[in-house]
Amino acid sequence: MNEKLDRRKKYTRMVLKDSLMELLKEKAIGSITIKEICERADINRSTFYTHYSSQYDLLHQIEEEIITDMNDTLAGYGDNKVGEERLMTEKLLEYVARNKEVCEVLLSERGDVHFQQKVMDIALNHTVTNLVKANQVEEGLSKYVSLFYVSGSIHLIEEWLKNGMDKPPKELAKIIIVLANNGLNGLKI
Template sequence: MSSKIDRRIKYTRLMLKESLMKLLKEKSISSITVKELCALADINRSTFYSHYSDQYDLLTQVEEEIIQDMNETLMSYNLGQDDEALQMIEKIVEYVAANSDICETLFSEHGDPSFKKRVMMVAHDYTVKNWMDTYPVDDPKISEYVSLFAISGSIHILEIWLKNGMDKTPKEMAEIINNLTNKGLSSLR
């Protein structure tokens, strides 16, 4: 009996998530109503409210799921090891590819602007800590600046890659990001 309930809950949440992503492609979260979400997901409002308090809560849950997945991926690698850094970037790019519809929507003009900042801060906090441990510098601000530069650029590269229909493989994108991060523009020669 419990597994049937779990499957129904998962199905309901999946339908609501998909409905939200579909609506976010057309308009901002502030323009989306619970009534629209329920109609598109083909569920009633009381079911919606048994899972989420409003459309913002649903969006937050979707974003938190991605942040949690990103944290788990980052924590399982050591950036100080060159091969592990590339593997980590490739895993993140593969995750973005596997969830391309959601990621592209959340990074779009209709997505939550604070989400991109949160993704950047998670990656920034992880990379600064790792770089500081691996490459200690006299001025910690330099590591912070380098990290913000690399992460901001990487996120923008992934956004464009998604908009271009993922015209390169995740492995190729990971190599581009890794080379630009570690060697700068000279890696393109």
């Protein structure tokens, strides 16, 4: 009996999440009502409130799952070895590619700015450590350099998603790393 309830709970949560993500493709979270989510999910409001307190709570849960998954994806690189930046970037881009629809919506202007900041914080944490370890940047400047690097990378990923991921993750990772390490001098123009 418990297994049946767990499956039903999982299914309900999945349908609610999918419904919210579909609505976020059309409009911002502040314009989405619980009624709209429930209608799209074909679930009544009391069922919604059994699982979530608001549309923001539902969005927050989706974001937390993505953040956890991203951290897990990068967990194998916990010691931040010098030279692993490209592999880390590839793995992160492969994750984004596998979760294209969700990442595209959450990183867009309709997504939550706080989510984008959390993604930046994850990337900054890994980037700062690597830059200092590689002696590429002195410790006092690493936060500024990392912020520049990560902000540009996130916008590049947003554009990549908008363009239908027109380059494979490995190629985009190479572009990001070359730009980070050598600026425009590293690219053949």
